[in-house]
Amino acid sequence: MEINKTSKKIRIYGAGGHSQVIREVLENNGYEVSETFDDKPSGRHYASKNVTTGARGNLKDFPHEGYPVIIAVGINAERAEIAGFLKSSFEKAIHPSAIIAPTAKIGDGTVVFAGAIVQPNTIIGEHVIINTAASIDHDNIIGDFAHISPKAALCGHVEVGEGSHVGVGAVVIPKVKIGKWCTIGAGTVVLNDVPDYSTVVGNPGKVIKTKKQEVQLNDKPKQSDITFIGSGISSSFTILHFLDLIKKTNTKNKIHISIIDKYQEFHTGIPYGSRSGFSVHLITSLKNFLPEPELGKFIEWLNNNKNWLLDELKKDGGALSLDWIVTHAKEIENNEWKNLFIPRRFFGWYINEKVKNRLEYFKAKGLIDVDYINAEVIDIDKEENKYTITLNNKKTVSSEKVILSTGSLPVNALWKNENLIEKDNLFFINDPYKPELTKILEKIKLFLEKTPNKKVNVLIVGANASGLEMLYKLNDIENINNQINKYTILSTQGLLPDAVVDEKGQKEYTPFNLQALAKEKNITAKIIAEATFRDLDYADQMHLGAASTVDIISKAFGDLLSKLNPEELEKFACHYGNEIGRRQRCAGFHYSKTVEYLKTENRFKHIAGRFKNIEENISGEYFLEYLDTESGKDKIYETPVHIVINCIGGTNFDKKNIPELLKNAIQKKYCKPNKSKIGFEVNDDLEASENLHIVGPLLAGNVFDGKAVWHVEHCGRIIWLSQVLSKKIKDYFFQNNELKEHR
Structure with a gap:
């Protein structure tokens, strides 16, 4: 085509057939392709002229500076690798016939071909291919380096992970999440979430294989400016506040953020994610859980999403969950949420969606890059001005700043130092959330099925939130509760959190x-x-x-x-x-109502004492040995116990079972436990060492701005401390809204 005088110049990296389509899109938008590069010029498309050797063979001499580049390579992994080693700026290309909603966000390097449709509030990452006549409905999130093939149709609220390929004519129903580096076959109808690295084909779609290893783009360690170790609520709010602070900055460079979590679910932590299930509730009313303005934002989200949230609650829960919905039907219908003790997972869905959308938005604006890494951090070392973070898969991440946000210390095992101990007449659970509550409940069902005609007794050690949740869930599931004769709770004070205000x-x-x-x-x-x-x-x-x-x-x-x-x-x-x-623990009415009901049936008892042991008698039954609070003497509980659940809470730094990462950080003197024995000493910048920041429960035992901090699991306190930290991070990297020279 003839280029007009106002044409802009651009470079293309890739000289195959895919590049010809991109060239046509660019020329339709008034661009002049000034140079074409390819790592194998001999294999170029016949229509590609004057092709220059790419950067792979001579990265140092490649002209990184110059006109913007579009990577015209169809293979997702190769496109990701090239984006990793080029030090050029990138441009996007959108065909004039494509329909793009004004509220949709499209990242640099992405191409949208003729006839494609992108509906409102959709966020498309960097270096994505939206191919001819593809349909992307509202509120989708498409990860970097993905490819949505011709005539593929994604319904509303679909997520497609990094590097995934959705084949020609495939259909993805609403709210489905496709993991990273997946392949969805041509014509496939995807009805369920797809795990990372999986291949799905057919109608309905079925997973036919899943790769265990991650896609290897190169062997070099990941380079990061900020690395979050742990992705729970404290990390999530820190990220959100940091993004708010940098939204008006002016920079050609990007802040590189890595987010590492040993669990596959990001941004929720244990309390608000799938590991706790969908049908356990806040321990306080919503108005006491979240401060404004976040409370108002969350309520607006609840109003817009309540129908599918309640559907999920019904699927996960049982009789008590349904009773909660019926009891509060009027308040829910009228959007009166403030006094409700809502399922915690509602907030988890909200914060996860909010963080991911904000990150994709800032990626599209060119202010940040984000790496999600699913691995456990086992060690950390500092050399000069960088930390090297070692993962359990032997990979490393190099980062200038590290935010340690691993949550509370792990559960202190009560008995045998194993997570699950199963014997003929005993099932002992040291951590009901490992790997997750739903799987533990399934194991309890299997244990009960072995003796279907036997009535069993349950002992819950601890009267905190976890203890009440376990009591509630065991009563919520009919085929568990029907076989339980008696519930006993053992706690030092012998008192349960109450719910009713006198x-x-x-x-x-x-x-x-x-x-x-x-x-x-x-x-x-x-x-x-x-x-x-x-x-x-x-x-x-x-x-x-x-x-x-x-x-x-x-x-x-x-x-x-x-x-x-x-x-x-x-x-x-x-x-x-x-x-x-x-001594100030409160609980929701739905929890206390369960206890009162069990009391009327003479199926509940609360003992004031401390756990000492589980003893087996000559007939093979197991009994609780405990230190009685009132008498100070050891006693044996007269009722045999068959299911024992440890809910006493976390360990402390005096014990041996602390995570390997924290043990190494203490040994290398990067972190020093304070006198609380559950938190680290930090300075006013929330640093345990230079550029190693602490946020979340590990801040217990510190004083900030004249305020004592002993418990960092309340959302108001989490939001405050995350605001403090995000301001420190912003001040470190930016001066007068310009990114400092720090690399």
């Missing part, structure tokens, strides 16, 4: 001991804690639970913390905050 008792209650300290000048952390415990004892005498007193007590001792000097404030964070928190 409004009359609340008005009569006053924390006299804490109020008496208001006029004192010289007080200590210990004095505040002792006064708090006396006021909690007074509440027990009035038969007032935590639901009625938590706000009153928390405000009373919270007002006194400002009187403490930094040393005493640290003592409170390390020694007393969590002790007080254990």
Whole structure:
């Protein structure tokens, strides 16, 4: 075609048949192709003229600087490899006949061919091929280096992972997630999620093979500016706040972000992801779970997504889940969410969608690159100004900044130091979320099926959120609950978190001991804690639970913390905050209602004591040995136990079973445990060492901006600390909205 005077110049990397289509798209948009490169010029398409040898053979001398480049290579893995070694800027190419919604985002290097349709709110990554007449419906996310073939149709809310190829005429139904580096055969109808590295064919589509190893593009370690080790809620909010801070920056270079998680699910952590299941609930009402403005944003999302969320809840849950839906039908219909104790997975879906959409949007704007890495980090080393992160697959990641956000320390095994111990009359579970709750429940079913006519007894050790969740789920699943004779909970205090506010008792209650300290000048952390415990004892005498007193007590001792000097404030964070928190636990009404129902059937008992052992008698039955709280003596529980579930919480740094990564970081003196024994010492930049930041539960036992931090699992606290950290990261990499020279 004839190029007009206003034409722009561009370069093409690749000289095969695919490049001819891209050239036609470019020329239809007024571009002049100034140069064509190919790593094997002898194999070029006959219509390609004046082809120059590409960068692969001589990377150093290749003209990286110059006009923008489009990689015209049809094979996804090769396109990814070339994008990795070129140091050029990239351009996108969209055929004039393609229909692109104004709210759709398309990354650099992506090509959209004639007749393709991309509907609203869809995010398409970098170096993607949207081929002739392909149809991409609303709210899709298409990962980098993917290829959507001619006449393929993706319905709404579909996700296609990095490097995946959707074949000619394939159909993908709504909300399906296709993993990375998958192949969807021509004409396939995809009805279910597709695991990474899988090949799917047929109608309905079936997985015919799955590669175990990742696609190897090169053997070089990944290079990153910021690496998040752990991708739970703390990491997710840090990423979101950081992106908000850099959205108005001006830079030709990109920030390279790596996100590493040993589990396949990113951005949810254990509490809000599939490992906890879909039908366990928040331990507090939604209004007390999220602060504004995030609360309002989440409620708007719930309003728009409630139908499919409730469908998923029905599929995952049983009778109690259905009862929750029926009980709150009016509030849900009227979008009155604030007072509900909603399923936690709802929030997990929300935050996952929000982070992924924001990352894809910023990738499309050319401000960031993102690598998701599914592996466990086992070691870390610092050399000069870089950290080398070693993964359990022996690969490494090199990163300038590292954000350690691995969540709480792992569960402390109660018995035998194994996750699952199964004997003829006993099934002992040391961690109900490993690998995930649904699989543990399936194993419980199998255990019960071995003795279908026997009524079994369940012992849950711990009266925290996990303990209540397990009690709820066992009652939710009919073919488990029907075979259970009795439920027993063992906890030190012998008290369950309550849910019902006693409004009359609340008005009569006053924390006299804490109020008496208001006029004192010289007080200590210990004095505040002792006064708090006396006021909690007074509440027990009035038969007032935590639901009625938590706000009153928390405000009373919270007002006194400002009187403490930094040393005493640290003592409170390390020694007393969590002790007080254990006596202030609340629960949703749906949990407490389950307990009350079991009590009416004489199927529930709560013991005040500490676990010591499980003993087998001569008839092969197993009994609990525990230290009785009231008498201080060892006792044997008279009822045999058949299923035992450990819900006592995490270990501490004094124990041996801490993760290998943390053990190595401590040994190399990159991190130092503080006196809380569950957190690391950090400075005001949340650094344990230079450029090694801590966020999430491992911040317990620190003081920031005059505020003691002893528990970092409350969303309000997580959001605050992630804002602090994201500001530090932004200030490090940017000055006057320009990316600093840091590489």
